[in-house]
Amino acid sequence: MSTTRLAVEVDKLSRRFGDFAAVQEVSFYIPEGEIFGLLGPNGAGKTTTIRMLCGLMKPSGGRATVLGMDVMRQAEGIKKRIGYMSQAFSLYDDLTVVGNLAFYAAVYSVPRRERQARLEELVQVTNLTGLEHRLVRHLSGAMRQRLALACALVHRPDMIFLDEPTAGVDPLARRAFWDLIYSMAGQGVSVLATTHYMDEAEYCNTVGMMYAGRMVAVASPAALRARLPGVLYQLDVRPIERAQEVLEGSPGVLDTSIHGALLHVVLAEAAVEGELQPRLEAAGLEVGRIESTEPSLEDVFISLVEDRERHPAASSILAPPVED
Ligand SMILES: Nc1ncnc2c1ncn2[C@@H]1O[C@H](COP(=O)(O)OP(=O)(O)OP(=O)(O)O)[C@@H](O)[C@H]1O
Ligand SMILES: [Mg+2]
Known part of the structure; x- marks a missing residue:
């Protein structure tokens, strides 16, 4: 019998914008403490999926729960228990590193007496020591990304959603960032991250490949490679x-x-x-x-997309339920 608890359960989730189907009947799940990577080219529907799960956008169809809460009916509850690092992460350029952290600590109602200690901890965890009083506009891209992650973690969420957290940073910085994500998952935080970089999918327990609004495959990186x-x-x-x-x-x-x-x-x-x-x-x-x-995951992705173009109605490959 499986006792795995699920941080996210998504069943045929869809979203339309007028006549356009941005997300079409997407299904997947994330066991607690695991890292799920959502991969796909521009316009695949990754951000739209994340925004629905974060309670920021209403689905047009299907259902989803995050930390046991329904995205349709319990969006406010979800927002309190998750961290969200958006694609255009919203940092304040004219505030310092700690200024931004203090702002988000207030937004997320971190108790006043805990704030100082929490801020110090986050600065240390995300490797921003020495930069506490630097204005955000003077930070490098990689530093801004680590700060955006720190801001998303300020209220100790049980789950974080990271939308292209490493876009545009060099490979070393990307690696360091994934090490951070890994250690958070090790502490039981569930993670959903989107990326364009196929190599980053190797860090994930499970990878979902999206293309043109549909999930074309969901499985572990090794299982995806094996199916080529x-x-x-x-x-x-x-x-x-x-x-x-x-x-x-x-x-x-x-x-x-x-x-x-x-x-x-x-x-x-x-x-x-x-x-x-x-x-x-x-x-x-x-x-x-x-x-x-x-084969790299890129080979697998290309092969899946070609299959999909030949057989548009084909069902996606879903990993069997986790049994442990
Ligand atoms: N508010 C909106 N109104 C109309 N169309 C939208 C809206 N938001 C997204 N779309 C469209 O839905 C599709 C999916 O967009 P989405 O941002 O989810 O893709 P994505 O996978 O995150 O892409 P990227 O990798 O470029 O961030 C795109 O074609 C986009 O133009
Ligand atoms: Mg996006």
Whole structure:
């Protein structure tokens, strides 16, 4: 029997703007203390989903609970128990780091006698020590992001929603930020974070991939990778676009896609690998390295979106319920 409690339960949640369906029958759940990553390109419906769960926007259909409270009927209760770091996180440029924290502590009614200690703790946890009295307008992007997270945590929420918390910061800062999120989850805080960066999904217990308002897959990163059919190779070959034309649809090749300077090729079986070089050279291409590689979540995402475009009504892959 599963005793896992759920921080979030979403069942066929939808939102329309006029005739436009921004979120269509999205379903997923988040066990308490887990990190759920919502991935998808611009306009996929990630922010709209988050805003409905935070009680900031009414769904047009379906239902959802957050920390056991219904988003339709108990929005005010939800807002008190969650932290929300919005995509355009709202910091006050002309206030200092502690000025912003004090403002949010007041907004969230943190008891006055606890505020000082809480602020000091947050400054330390989010690595802002030494910057307490700096104006926000003089902070770097990564510092602002850590401060926005601190502001979202000021009232010790049981769950936090982070909408693209790491957009536009360098890889080291992104990593440091995820370390912070990890340690919060370790303390039992449930997390839903959206991102465009597929590599960040590796930090999540479960990943939901959204595309054009629909959830195209929900599963652990490993389960998502495992469902990519065939075996993946990466090729260093010039010119890459021409190589893609040569291999796409050729015998034994299931799929091709360009990843930076490398061509990713999904083969039906490893035996086809030996034929790649002769085929490319026969077409006059210069072939460098050919090596097998683990599929990234980006490969999985591309494959799922292509499937979805071929079969628009296909159901999404849902992870089986957690049993422990
Ligand atoms: N208030 C609104 N009125 C009309 N359309 C809207 C509104 N809010 C969002 N949309 C549309 O709904 C779709 C989903 O938007 P949403 O902001 O949820 O996407 P997203 O996945 O967060 O994208 P991004 O990665 O760019 O932040 C988009 O096509 C957007 O233009
Ligand atoms: Mg968004």
